[in-house]
Amino acid sequence: MDFVHSPSDTSNHAVVVTRVSDMQWHAMEDARAVGRGDASRRPDGRLFISIDAWHGAVFDRIADAMLADLPTPLYTVVDETDHDARSAWERTGFAAARREWGYLVPTDPQVTGLGSVRPPSGVTIVPSGKAVQGPLRALDRIIRDEVEATVGWQTMPAEVLPRPAGTTLLDPSKYTVARHCDKYVGLVRVAPLTRQPRIGLIAVRAERHRRGIARALLAHALGSLHRSGTASAWAEVNESNAAATALFEGIGARRAAGTLELVRR
Numbered sequence: 001m002d003f004v005h006s007p008s009d010t011s012n013h014a015v016v017v018t019r020v021s022d023m024q025w026h027a028m029e030d031a032r033a034v035g036r037g038d039a040s041r042r043p044d045g046r047l048f049i050s051i052d053a054w055h056g057a058v059f060d061r062i063a064d065a066m067l068a069d070l071p072t073p074l075y076t077v078v079d080e081t082d083h084d085a086r087s088a089w090e091r092t093g094f095a096a097a098r099r100e101w102g103y104l105v106p107t108d109p110q111v112t113g114l115g116s117v118r119p120p121s122g123v124t125i126v127p128s129g130k131a132v133q134g135p136l137r138a139l140d141r142i143i144r145d146e147v148e149a150t151v152g153w154q155t156m157p158a159e160v161l162p163r164p165a166g167t168t169l170l171d172p173s174k175y176t177v178a179r180h181c182d183k184y185v186g187l188v189r190v191a192p193l194t195r196q197p198r199i200g201l202i203a204v205r206a207e208r209h210r211r212g213i214a215r216a217l218l219a220h221a222l223g224s225l226h227r228s229g230t231a232s233a234w235a236e237v238n239e240s241n242a243a244a245t246a247l248f249e250g251i252g253a254r255r256a257a258g259t260l261e262l263v264r265r
Helices: 056-069 083-091 133-149 213-227 242-249
Strands: 008-010 013-021 024-029 032-041 047-053 074-079 095-106 123-126 175-180 183-191 198-204 232-238 254-264
Touching: 013 056, 024 056, 032 056, 047 056, 056 083, 074 083, 083 254, 095 242, 123 213, 133 175, 133 183, 133 198, 175 213, 183 213, 198 213, 213 242, 232 242
Parallel strands: 047 074, 198 232
Antiparallel strands: 008 013, 013 024, 024 032, 032 047, 074 254, 095 232, 095 254, 123 175, 175 183, 183 198
């Protein structure tokens, strides 16, 4: 069923915002599309929305429609340098909740200083695509539970693709794993995107922190990218995550962008 909101005038024409599906809204002016709104639910249950509109008045119409239809809290993400976008969301009652830094990460071991890094005693690195899926999925679940029990999954990178209920790994081939004896204890996920590989997650079980496992995983992943001819990767880090910030900045990663997560409660 479509949900149509009352027309509002912008200039000399009426803009009609229609809810065309559970998670999508279209704005039309004289049978011409002038904007759209989308919503998506993250694996942690939070609802993120986005609006694509040329004019501020149309943005406001779509926002009003979405806010009327959706429960709070609602979240959105903007580039911290896009002051117009931030102002538009703030007009609708959104406020900054957290900041995420984007890092350009070199892969050359002569730059990162990771060429001589080896896994700690008893730990071996399982290359990307070679991990056994059962233990890998179990490790992913353990790490997610540990994160949720401490800092909360909302502190992880904001751009996380929605997953079917109960599914935590869509593509196990993207994961490099640290193994201690017969147990998986850490992982790094690298998405081989066309323009630039993205380090989506690097995590180690809480009981194995501060032993150099994360650094060894990163050395292996970046070294593999370098050997394949890739000069740099991309990573996002929550500004409050001091350990991750120190890890990336310690290998020469350069802060190249900032993202704000906004919330309306």
